[in-house]
Amino acid sequence: MSAEKQAAATNSYQVITLTSGKGGVGKSTLCVGLGLGDALRGKRVLLIEFDAGLRGLDLMLGISDRVVYDLGDLLEGRCTISKAIAESPLNENLNAIVAPVSLEAPMDLADIRLLVEGLRPHFDRLILDMPAGLGFSVKATAATADLALIVTTPDRICVRDGGQMARALQKNGFESHRLLINRVDERMIRRDSITDLDAVIDGVGSQLIGVMPDDPDIQLKLTRGIALRESHRVTRICRALSQRLDGIYVPLIFS
Secondary structure: OOHHHHHHHHHOOOEEEEEOOOOOOOHHHHHHHHHHHHHHOOOOEEEEEOOOOOOOHHHHOOOOOOOOOOHHHHHOOOOOHHHHOEEOOOOOOEEEEOOOOOOOOOOOHHHHHHHHHHHHHHOOEEEEEOOOOOOHHHHHHHHHOOEEEEEEOOOHHHHHHHHHHHHHHHHOOOOOEEEEEEEEOHHHHHOOOHHHHHHHHHHHOOEEEEEEEOOHHHHHOHHHOOOOOOOOHHHHHHHHHHHHHOOOOOOOOOO
8 A cells, every 4th residue: 555545544534525604615616626636546536515406516527417316306215325426527536416406305414414424435535515604514514524624715704704614613513624715816826925825814713724726727617517637737736635635745735
């Protein structure tokens, strides 16, 4: 076993939720990016989308024509787990259960916990795309996850809401969270404006694990189900983030 795989086996977070206090910070896009980073390292990955009525992962993963059953069908007993999982053409290791277009009843936390625990033996990483806000996302994270990634942008409102998410998780007895800053301006990176990033970290109150640049290729390609090249900087950042989540030391890269 390689040194990387040994480290991953002992330190890996298997179930990760992406959360935010405010909507529109790019959680779903980051779910796809992180999933690709994991898949390119040979991990078998499953993304689960929980934002009922606001499905988007099917388009990003290129599986809209493959989806027959969704999370609502699965939770309401209309299909088996295997029928709800769709494999993405972006990578053979990347799979998803997409959000329901509508849901007749609220999602039951006990059912979600059973689903996640049942899936653990079959995937190296489960990435749960949570809806924005401090209600369901906090409770579902506390019930299922090994780690929460709090996603924010450098915007002051997003930073404040990210801090509220961190405090809400802690009030629910969940201390395992990290900060992922999205849509960081290229000029901030070029001038090495660590002070600005420190303000975001201090405002949220969570340890930084990754920084994603504001890159138009993410919108132009990932949101249309087109894979980024392995050499693309966003792909390299996501791959490095995957390693960091496995306890493997790699420098925090921005480009």
